[in-house]
Amino acid sequence: MPPPPAAPAPDDAPAPARASMPPAAAMPAPKPAGGLPPAAAKPLSAPQRAMRKLGLERDIDLVLHLPLRYEDETRVVTIGSLREGDTAQVEGVVRSAEVEGRTRRQLVVKLNDGSGDLVLRFLNFYPAQQKTLARGQRLRVRGEVRGGFLGREMVHPTFKAVEPGAPLPVALTPVYPASAQLPQAYLRKAVASALVRTPLEEILPAALLPPGLPALKEAVRLLHQPPPSTPPAVLEDRSHPAWQRLKFEELLAQQLAQAQAVAVRSRLRAPVLAGWVGAGDGPAAAAVAAAPVTRDGAPAEPAAVESPPPAPLHTRLLAALPFALTAAQQRVCAEIDADLARPLPMHRLLQGDVGSGKTVVAALAAARAIDAGWQCALMAPTEILAEQHFHKLVQWLQPLGVTVAWLSGSRKGRKRAAMIDKIASGEAALVVGTHAVIQDDVVFARLGLAIVDEQHRFGVAQRLELRHKLSDQAGQGRPGRLEAHLLTMSATPIPRTLAMTYYADLDVSTIDELPPGRTPVVTKVFADLKRLQVIERIRDEVARGRQVYWVCPLVEESEHLDLQNATATHAELAAALPDAVVGLLHGRMAAAEKAAVMAGFSAGQTAVLVATTVIEVGVDVPNASLMVVEHAERFGLAQLHQLRGRVGRGAVASVCVLLYTPPLSDTGKARLKAMADTTDGFEIARRDLHIRGPGEFMGARQSGDQLLRFADLTGDNALLEHARRVAPRLLAERPDAARAHVARWLGGRSEFLKA
Ligand code: ADP
Ligand code: MG
Numbered sequence: 001m002p003p004p005p006a007a008p009a010p011d012d013a014p015a016p017a018r019a020s021m022p023p024a025a026a027m028p029a030p031k032p033a034g035g036l037p038p039a040a041a042k043p044l045s046a047p048q049r050a051m052r053k054l055g056l057e058r059d060i061d062l063v064l065h066l067p068l069r070y071e072d073e074t075r076v077v078t079i080g081s082l083r084e085g086d087t088a089q090v091e092g093v094v095r096s097a098e099v100e101g102r103t104r105r106q107l108v109v110k111l112n113d114g115s116g117d118l119v120l121r122f123l124n125f126y127p128a129q130q131k132t133l134a135r136g137q138r139l140r141v142r143g144e145v146r147g148g149f150l151g152r153e154m155v156h157p158t159f160k161a162v163e164p165g166a167p168l169p170v171a172l173t174p175v176y177p178a179s180a181q182l183p184q185a186y187l188r189k190a191v192a193s194a195l196v197r198t199p200l201e202e203i204l205p206a207a208l209l210p211p212g213l214p215a216l217k218e219a220v221r222l223l224h225q226p227p228p229s230t231p232p233a234v235l236e237d238r239s240h241p242a243w244q245r246l247k248f249e250e251l252l253a254q255q256l257a258q259a260q261a262v263a264v265r266s267r268l269r270a271p272v273l274a275g276w277v278g279a280g281d282g283p284a285a286a287a288v289a290a291a292p293v294t295r296d297g298a299p300a301e302p303a304a305v306e307s308p309p310p311a312p313l314h315t316r317l318l319a320a321l322p323f324a325l326t327a328a329q330q331r332v333c334a335e336i337d338a339d340l341a342r343p344l345p346m347h348r349l350l351q352g353d354v355g356s357g358k359t360v361v362a363a364l365a366a367a368r369a370i371d372a373g374w375q376c377a378l379m380a381p382t383e384i385l386a387e388q389h390f391h392k393l394v395q396w397l398q399p400l401g402v403t404v405a406w407l408s409g410s411r412k413g414r415k416r417a418a419m420i421d422k423i424a425s426g427e428a429a430l431v432v433g434t435h436a437v438i439q440d441d442v443v444f445a446r447l448g449l450a451i452v453d454e455q456h457r458f459g460v461a462q463r464l465e466l467r468h469k470l471s472d473q474a475g476q477g478r479p480g481r482l483e484a485h486l487l488t489m490s491a492t493p494i495p496r497t498l499a500m501t502y503y504a505d506l507d508v509s510t511i512d513e514l515p516p517g518r519t520p521v522v523t524k525v526f527a528d529l530k531r532l533q534v535i536e537r538i539r540d541e542v543a544r545g546r547q548v549y550w551v552c553p554l555v556e557e558s559e560h561l562d563l564q565n566a567t568a569t570h571a572e573l574a575a576a577l578p579d580a581v582v583g584l585l586h587g588r589m590a591a592a593e594k595a596a597v598m599a600g601f602s603a604g605q606t607a608v609l610v611a612t613t614v615i616e617v618g619v620d621v622p623n624a625s626l627m628v629v630e631h632a633e634r635f636g637l638a639q640l641h642q643l644r645g646r647v648g649r650g651a652v653a654s655v656c657v658l659l660y661t662p663p664l665s666d667t668g669k670a671r672l673k674a675m676a677d678t679t680d681g682f683e684i685a686r687r688d689l690h691i692r693g694p695g696e697f698m699g700a701r702q703s704g705d706q707l708l709r710f711a712d713l714t715g716d717n718a719l720l721e722h723a724r725r726v727a728p729r730l731l732a733e734r735p736d737a738a739r740a741h742v743a744r745w746l747g748g749r750s751e752f753l754k755a
Helices: 015-020 046-053 059-063 127-132 184-197 216-224 232-236 241-266 283-289 313-320 327-340 358-371 383-400 413-425 460-475 496-502 528-543 559-576 591-602 637-644 666-677 681-697 717-733 735-754
Strands: 069-071 087-100 106-112 117-122 138-144 146-148 151-155 158-161 173-175 347-352 375-379 404-407 430-433 447-452 485-490 507-511 522-527 547-551 582-585 608-611 624-629 655-660
Touching (some): 059 735, 069 232, 087 117, 117 138, 127 158, 138 151, 173 184, 241 717, 313 358, 327 507, 347 358, 358 375, 375 383, 383 430, 383 591, 404 413, 447 460, 460 485, 522 666, 528 547, 528 559, 528 624, 528 655, 559 582, 582 591, 624 637, 637 655, 637 681, 655 666, 666 681, 717 735
Parallel strands (some): 117 151, 347 485, 347 507, 447 485, 522 655, 547 608, 547 624, 582 608, 624 655
Antiparallel strands (some): 069 173, 087 106, 087 138, 138 158, 146 151
């Protein structure tokens, strides 16, 4: 096999990069070691560290690091033919090179090729570059042509010194996803040399591939070094057969890893949470009959119940609820019950719009666990939300004789120790709290079910960690090695294809109707000029005995400013509404203080609550009928929908006012329009996905969990379907090939897919 043409190596890379990484052509091939030296060897250079950060460790990682786009350096045009706006490559000799300007120095180079002059302008430059750009040098230069003061010019073009008659590259020049510490030139050489070393044999049987696609090796070579005749459009929109082949490979790797994750889970065992052990038949059942405790762990009123409960908790809870379940709630309860009745760990996502009534579904699942003699843990992402759940569950379950324990990050010391004892002894049948619930010192006697609310706030990595912790903590002192069932809840619905791809082995239940009697919230979008009118509106609302939220935005990376903002608004509203009680709630307040403010608002004593996003999720005050969001353009769509969900929770007609400060960005406009157009959380999620793309939508891009780099779940459905069809066959017929394929594509990342 002839070595591939070396990618052209512009001379503008910083010197150290060139010293440590010889050009592809000079690299001995094949070389046994991977792209990077082992960690124990001499310390990594900055670009090497940057490569590692991008996950480019093995040769195969570099080979599968495909270009974002290409530059055409295969042709040279004359300077005389350049027109403003062209992106072109020219070749000429430097006639002069001068540093101009005293305070803002720039390097101005005049290049001539016999047909005309071109000015090259550099606003910052290194001495090494100045040497290459010196008078008399012959250069190849590529950039965008502008009409400047001195005639045609290029600002910061790419350039390199060449000998007269030096051959032009025969392939388009790839531009890779890189980072500030990782120059393109360095990455190009690293990829080109990895390509030479990597055999890229076919792993997949030809019969399983979608028809008409090139061999993997050909596809990869074409994408890294496309001949100039390749139509740029099909490279750019990734519809070229070579791209199709790569996207299929990626999707298949993911499907296989998921199938493996499902297989791993199917070997695990979990307690069967069905039936009723009755009183005196297990530690948690004993707790059912025990005296209730307050959240401080002190005994409350002497327990009235001394005799065994007359019926299972589940039955009594259903009977005691002040409402009947909706049909959708009944359906998801049945789905959850079916999972809990099997000896395999449930791993189910319960999704339902804001206010659809997920909490009661969780409570009924908890009742199943408690009836069967096991403990249940319920976790929420914020203390306020966890506290709300706690109150609701105490209100529902304590009269039925269940001990509900409270654990949060801010509870320390003896009270915490007492709670931990109750959890360890099994006396606390239900434990509610923030993630403090799964901290290392918390050990459950018999944890049968874990429920996590507002799951969308956790990335894949956190979910994985949660599962590990749950199985560690539940594992001690329990019979056999039983995993807890896991139910996660989210008000941000996830489209099916996304769920299949991101939540490896997750089953999904959906509540698709709201309880009866809700009036949809009317949403109004105003520029902040209308602020005074909005305050008038608040006055009216308060006069009618209603309550109002005013949400102040998060100021990026400044909790301090955040607070200032909220405090100033609080003062402004208090002055404007002298007859109303105006409360203030923000993230810096102590937990007890927050709880007191929230309690005042819940009880109706506070009329207007100025808050930061701490009230974003879960807060439930049915008498609140007006929600004002200031600087709404700074919030994400899912966040706005959550905030709006704080009103319209009772029978009262409610209004959500979104104030923005012009000018709006395009995405800001799209978000506010979506909010004004619809109150349907599923439609909001679709729009959000459209505005942000799958990676951002799932939070995967920021957290580095991104699982698909090339395939696009909104556009590559046919490939995804094919991958889904052939994955089980490959696993059954060629398990060795399946393993090799996953290792090639995912390497260490396949662990994520087990989450
Ligand atoms: P979310 O799904 O957003 O977590 P909640 O569980 O907080 O919603 O429920 C919102 C409100 O609706 C609560 O006050 C809850 O008690 C009430 N609710 C739940 N289910 C029903 C129902 N079937 N009929 C009437 N009200 C209900
Ligand atoms: Mg909720």
